[in-house]
Amino acid sequence: MVSFRRYLELVKNVKKDLKTPKLGIEKEIKIENLTFFYDERKHKIFNELNIELKKGEIVQIIGDNGTGKTTLIDLILNLLEVKKGSIKLDNVKVDDIDDFSLQKIVGIVPQNIYLFSETVRNNIKVGRDINDKKILRLAKELNFDDIVKSEGINLETFIFNNGGNLSGGQKQKICILRALIGEPALLILDEADAYLDVKSKLNFYNFIKNTKDDRITVFVSHKEQPFLKPDRIISLPNSNL
Numbered sequence: 001m002v003s004f005r006r007y008l009e010l011v012k013n014v015k016k017d018l019k020t021p022k023l024g025i026e027k028e029i030k031i032e033n034l035t036f037f038y039d040e041r042k043h044k045i046f047n048e049l050n051i052e053l054k055k056g057e058i059v060q061i062i063g064d065n066g067t068g069k070t071t072l073i074d075l076i077l078n079l080l081e082v083k084k085g086s087i088k089l090d091n092v093k094v095d096d097i098d099d100f101s102l103q104k105i106v107g108i109v110p111q112n113i114y115l116f117s118e119t120v121r122n123n124i125k126v127g128r129d130i131n132d133k134k135i136l137r138l139a140k141e142l143n144f145d146d147i148v149k150s151e152g153i154n155l156e157t158f159i160f161n162n163g164g165n166l167s168g169g170q171k172q173k174i175c176i177l178r179a180l181i182g183e184p185a186l187l188i189l190d191e192a193d194a195y196l197d198v199k200s201k202l203n204f205y206n207f208i209k210n211t212k213d214d215r216i217t218v219f220v221s222h223k224e225q226p227f228l229k230p231d232r233i234i235s236l237p238n239s240n241l
Contacts, residue, residue: 024105025185025216026090029053029076033085036068036075045071048085051234055185058208058217060228063236069220072236073188078102107184109192111220113171115163120148121155124177138181143203147173168195176204189219193227201227 034049045068053059063069074080076087078094087094094102115123124135132155139148147170148155163171172195179187187208193201205227208217219228 025055027055028090029186029216030088030091031076031085032088034075034082034087035084036071036080037083053216053218055216056213057232058212058219058228058230060219060221060224060230060233061236062221062223062233064222067236069236070190073190073218073220076186077106104182105185106188107179107182107186108188109172109175109179109190111191111194113163113168113175113195115159115166115171115174117160117162118158119155120153120157120159120174123159123174124155124181126178128182130181135177135181138177142173142176142180142207144173144177144200147177169197169200172196173200183214185215187215187217189217191221192219193225198227205229 029052031049031051031053034046034051035044036046037044049072061069061072071080075082076094078087078097078099082095089097121132121135124130135155136148139145147153153166153170159166159174163174166174172192176192179189189208193204196204209229219225219230224233
């Protein structure tokens with residue numbers, strides 16, 4: 001949740017005169033000999049961890065609570081400081097990349113859904129210059145039309161109390177549209193299908209599979225998912241603790 005709140009802060013609070021390089025991921029994210037701990041007197045969360053995430057891949061990261069799944073995402077997003085080793089995007093260390101530039105290429109569907117007291121449209125845009133046609137086109141490709149142009153909910157619908165006036169599935173679809181609308185080079189899905197019905201799950205994962213070539217897709221979960229067909233599964237064992 002910390003990752004997503006920070007992501008939203010960076011996306012929404014961009015100075016108009018801020019100039020940032022257009023950064024993408026050409027080949028891979030490489031995690032080399034990564035060591036991390038919150039308290040050096042306690043056990044390490046990671047001890048010389050090595051992972052490569054290739055562009056065009058769907059990678060599922062699984063593990064029990066406490067194995068460091070959220071910590072690993074926070075480290076990739078440079079929200080936590082690497083104690084030893086490195087995380088590189090195309091041979092550039094993540095801590096050498098401008099924070100906004102990094103967040104600009106990342107899309108996150110968090111486990112804990114967070115919505116603003118705003119319209120559906122503005123919750124998808126999050127301050128970005130995105131027109132309705134692009135939102136409607138993406139919703140159609142995902143078969144999420146019900147979230148943007150139905151009688152019960154559409155782009156003008158105002159969201160109250162973190163989505164208290166919406167169903168869990170509706171809230172999750174808004175978060176998915178928000179994450180994908182910016183065409184991220186890195187897509188992070190943290191238990192991203194928990195509230196979707198079976199049909200919506202199938203539509204969502206078919207879209208992810210059919211559009212995977214231009215990004216790295218990372219799915220974080222406690223266990224393997226029946227609707228997801230990843231290229232690789234990386235298990236974070238308790239021995240990392």
